[in-house]
Amino acid sequence: MIACYKGNIQIVKYLLSLKANINRKSVKGNTALHDCAESGSLEILKLLIEHGATMDVDSYGMTPVLAAAVTGHNHIVEYLIKLPHIVSRKERIAALELLGATCVDKKRDMIGALALWRRALHERYHGDGVPMPKPKTKQVAAYDYVVEISDPQALNDLMADPDEMRMQALVIRERILGPAHPDTSYYIRYRGAVYADAGKFNRCIELWNYALDMQQSMLECLNPMTQSSLFSFTELFSFMMGEEGKHTSRGRLVPPADVYEILRVFKKAVKEINHGNQSLSRLPNQDRDLTYLTRVTVITLHLASLLTRMLENRTISEDVQHEIHKAIFDLNKLGIRARLGRSLLHLASCRDVALLVKYPVCGFPSCHLIKVLLTVGADATARDDEGNTPLHLVALANPCPAKVVKYLLDGGAHLDQVNNNGETFASLLRCQQIHEIIDVTQYSSLKCAAAKVIKQFKIPYKGVVPQALEPYIEMH
Numbered sequence: 202m203i204a205c206y207k208g209n210i211q212i213v214k215y216l217l218s219l220k221a222n223i224n225r226k227s228v229k230g231n232t233a234l235h236d237c238a239e240s241g242s243l244e245i246l247k248l249l250i251e252h253g254a255t256m257d258v259d260s261y262g263m264t265p266v267l268a269a270a271v272t273g274h275n276h277i278v279e280y281l282i283k284l285p286h287i288v289s290r291k292e293r294i295a296a297l298e299l300l301g302a303t304c305v306d307k308k309r310d311m312i313g314a315l316a317l318w319r320r321a322l323h324e325r326y327h328g329d330g331v332p333m334p335k336p337k338t339k340q341v342a343a344y345d346y347v348v349e350i351s352d353p354q355a356l357n358d359l360m361a362d363p364d365e366m367r368m369q370a371l372v373i374r375e376r377i378l379g380p381a382h383p384d385t386s387y388y389i390r391y392r393g394a395v396y397a398d399a400g401k402f403n404r405c406i407e408l409w410n411y412a413l414d415m416q417q418s419m420l421e422c423l424n425p426m427t428q429s430s431l432f433s434f435t436e437l438f439s440f441m442m443g444e445e446g447k448h449t450s451r452g453r454l455v456p457p458a459d460v461y462e463i464l465r466v467f468k469k470a471v472k473e474i475n476h477g478n479q480s481l482s483r484l485p486n487q488d489r490d491l492t493y494l495t496r497v498t499v500i501t502l503h504l505a506s507l508l509t510r511m512l513e514n515r516t517i518s519e520d521v522q523h524e525i526h527k528a529i530f531d532l533n534k535l536g537i538r539a540r541l542g543r544s545l546l547h548l549a550s551c552r553d554v555a556l557l558v559k560y561p562v563c564g565f566p567s568c569h570l571i572k573v574l575l576t577v578g579a580d581a582t583a584r585d586d587e588g589n590t591p592l593h594l595v596a597l598a599n600p601c602p603a604k605v606v607k608y609l610l611d612g613g614a615h616l617d618q619v620n621n622n623g624e625t626f627a628s629l630l631r632c633q634q635i636h637e638i639i640d641v642t643q644y645s646s647l648k649c650a651a652a653k654v655i656k657q658f659k660i661p662y663k664g665v666v667p668q669a670l671e672p673y674i675e676m677h
Contacts (some may be wrong), residue, residue: 270302
């Protein structure tokens with residue numbers, strides 16, 4: 202398989218002389234013939250067929266001829282479709298249609314695509330045997346409700362409407378490959394990105410939502426492809442909020458980001474976190490890898506940060522404000538603990554979890570997000586695996602944002618709460634003094650002072666003070 206993919210015919214010949222299993226399948230179900238088709242090695246492909254290679258399907262139901270069509274290797278497709286003993290009429294039609302879609306999206310060859318689609322139509326209706334009409338497919342809003350063309354004259358008219366031609370390519374690809382194939386959602390997202398570059402943001406958002414829905418329905422939760430889709434939305438909305446009112450490179454005005462569109466994606470992200478967290482909770486502790494859950498949670502918090510920024514910077518109705526608070530409340534209610542045992546409030550308070558987006562409009566610690574998280578019930582005294590509270594993590598920001606510190610303290614955080622290393626907020630500050638950030642006297646109490654004395658002088662207290670006070674003393 203490796204030799205076929207790399208196009209090394211001498212090694213292939215040598216391995217065949219050693220009676221290598223020519224039709225052996227990989228974990229993903231592909232054969233050496235698939236690897237030839239994907240790499241474009243026609244000479245090796247002919248050699249394999251001469252030695253008895255068969256046209257098997259991989260785990261996505263793809264035959265080598267379809268694999269060649271997806272990657273755009275015309276010469277492989279043309280060779281294989283002339284071999285009726287291994288490629289059926291149905292496969293021939295699908296390969297020509299799929300190769301046409303690849304010409305549109307990968308090669309930007311509209312004339313070549315039309316020629317291939319005409320050949321496929323002729324094969325459907327005038328090939329050997331009874332006609333094979335195109336199966337009816339559902340009309341999709343993201344595709345502008347286009348219907349697959351079955352008439353040669355209508356195909357000719359496509360040259361006057363490149364946009365519909367691109368939608369035809371997406372419809373054809375989804376019908377042949379199916380929603381589970383990664384190329385289906387990849388090219389939907391690619392087409393959306395092209396629209397965004399052209400300033401057609403609504404078209405982009407509609408297509409990306411369709412791809413995200415497809416991924417969430419077909420892929421396992423927290424899949425990297427779904428993560429990538431959510432991250433793309435974060436970048437897009439960040440760009441729109443950061444560049445609003447300016448002109449794109451193509452002269453189009455960047456519109457304001459629609460709060461309902463951000464909410465729409467945010468709720469899908471919360472759904473992804475919920476399902477991912479449930480899946481992980483069914484595993485033994487030693488088998489839980491929180492990497493993907495943490496990444497999706499951070500992406501979701503960036504979307505939440507954009508929403509809460511809108512609360513402060515825009516005049517929006519009370520209904521919308523309520524919906525934003527409700528959506529973030531639903532996220533907080535999940536009780537997510539990411540890597541290092543960090544809560545949502547920990548992540549929102551940590552400088553190091555900020556996403557590397559091209560157009561950051563809100564960094565972490567995120568003042569407005571922290572404010573809303575506290576409003577919907579986040580615990581300001583929660584400790585991570587290292588004993589840090591959100592306040593400890595804020596202290597590591599340079600400079601430490603006074604507004605965030607005040608929100609956390611007003612939300613119940615304690616200035617003198619210690620982490621596992623005995624460090625407090627004040628001792629973790631590097632370039633500032635605590636009095637430069639807040640009025641310490643405003644957030645000091647006799648209770649805290651008494652607890653500190655008990656801990657400092659190691660005065661026995663367990664079983665002496667009321668049991669309800671013991672955790673309070675312990676955290677100082």
